[in-house]
Amino acid sequence: MRVLVIGSGAREHALVLALSRDPGVTAVLAAPGNAGIGRIAEQFPVDAASAEQVVALAKDQQVDLVVIGPEVPLVLGVADAVRDAGIACFGPSAAAARIEGSKAFAKDVMASAGVRTAHSEVVDSPADIDAALDRFGPTWVVKDDGLAAGKGVVVTADRDAARDHAAEIIENGHPVLLESFLDGPEVSLFCLVDGETVVPLLPAQDHKRVGDGDAGPNTGGMGAYTPLPWLPEGSVDRIVDEVVRPVAVEMVRRGCGFSGLLYAGLAMGAEGPAVVEFNCRFGDPETQAVLALLESPLGAALNAVATGALADLPPLQWRDGAAVTVVLAAEHYPASPRTGDVITGADDERVLHAGTKRRDDGALVSAGGRVLNVIGVGDDLGAARDSAYTTLAEIKLPGGHYRSDIGLAALEGRISL
Structure with a gap:
């Protein structure tokens, strides 16, 4: 199976890396990709938001599956165009992507489905x-x-x-x-969804604020970890039963059934899970941690969703232990990140590229606010954190900054329900 991944961030780097390890995937292509992705996949300078360019590339390269990473192409209907061209596509239709593209639409769906969320x-x-x-x-x-x-x-x-x-x-x-403000620790739960069929991945927790101790402004995410040692047993099944499946059923009822990755961001309060937001795609940076523990072939799972065969997919297998991802951000991120700084020490496979490019002289330089993601995997959360931060200490980026407390509150037992 030849797979084309659309996007240019660390999420797409993680997807490309996982797909390249699937024995059923014969080739992985990326568009437009980044400097890190270019080391493991052939790249093409395509506008990810252009349906015409994506379809033309998929046809030219005779791909069997297109995987769309970012939300903008999905909201713009790129997945619809790919499917209309007769090519399997992992990603919801524009109508279904409104679950992220319009928060008012998402609220209306939740109200009809009886799903708890903020007023x-x-x-x-x-x-x-x-x-x-x-x-x-x-x-x-x-x-x-x-x-x-x-x-x-x-x-x-x-x-x-x-x-x-x-x-x-x-x-x-x-x-x-x-x-209204929803109290309680937050959980990110990714689910493969094919109409009314729902298959959850591992729960994760993102760290949105820029600074240690959740200080400073919100960002696109400064790090994540999985699984969640403080989350009671049975919580994932409860989230699927009370949140994800009812929403999936409601969207089918409305004629905009979801096919792809439905991301539920939840607050776990005293009354149970309540939805903070839905996303219509793999979340960033949680994907980087979650996929680091996946042992099942990713290409087979995504293709099952894209071809309407999710119900027949064997149960997903996961490595024991924990995974952590820490974001290295550019100076002044998130306000006005500086770009063009030379990066050294980022050659490790555990370093995923988010905002990078190669200069004409071959130097790796920053090209975005979130520059790199460093992955740590270990037998437990402490070991995974140590692995990530040991690798991160070897990377040099002038003015770069990162949080030193990703997963720390969970490790120290400071999160509970």
């Missing part, structure tokens, strides 16, 4: 912001109703900061979604 209200006029804020708090959750690459959310006890963020979103032409 919310959409505001699309600056004149309505103050009155709406009065109906929320004392912790305000302010979201861009559209796609915001993980950085369109402000959670704050500062009303002025909440108001400023809401005003900025509306000024940029997007509606604002205000939500």
Whole structure:
């Protein structure tokens, strides 16, 4: 099976790496890829958001399966175009991708499916912001109703900061979604979904804030770990039964059945799981940790979803132990990351590239806010953390920064339900 992976980040690097280890995959291609992906897959300079370019490449390279990593091509309907061309595609239709592309749509689906989530209200006029804020708090959750690459959310006890963020979103032409604050530790659960068939992967936890101790602004994610030692046994089945499957069934009922990876971001409160958000694709950086423990062939699993055969897929097999991924970010990320700095010491296979490129002289340089992901795998969470941070210590990036506490609260027993 020849597989084409669409995207250019560390998530796609992780997908390419896992696919290259599948004995049933004869070739892995990537578009547009990055400097790290280029070491293990042939790359093509294609615009990931262009349905015409993606379809033309898939036909030219006679691929059997297209795997779309980022959310933007999915929301724009690239998966639809690939399937219309007669090529199997892992990724939901544009209609189904609205579960991420429109938070208001997601809320409506959850309401119909009886899924617990935060109370919310959409505001699309600056004149309505103050009155709406009065109906929320004392912790305000302010979201861009559209796609915001993980950085369109402000959670704050500062009303002025909440108001400023809401005003900025509306000024940029997007509606604002205000939500009640959901208490409890967060869980990311990825599920392979084929209509009403749901197969969960390992639960993970992301670290969204830029600094240690969850300080500073939200980012696209500064690191993640899996599994979750504090999550009670049976919690994954409960999330599938109470959240993911009801949503999958509701989307089928609406005529926009989901096919691909449905990501549920949840708050595990006293009353059980409540949805913070849904994503229509593999999450970044949780994917990097989760796939590090997958022993089953990834290509076979993704192809089963793409061809409507998920119900026949053998149970997924996982390595014992834990995995951690830590993000090395560029100076000034997430506000205005500096690019073009030379990176050294990043040759290890456990280093996944997110925002990198090769200069004409062959030097590896930063080309984005989140530059690298370092993977650590071990017999337990402590060993996985040690592995990741030992590797990270060998990498040099001027002005680069990372969190030193990925998975630490779980390791020290400071997370509980």
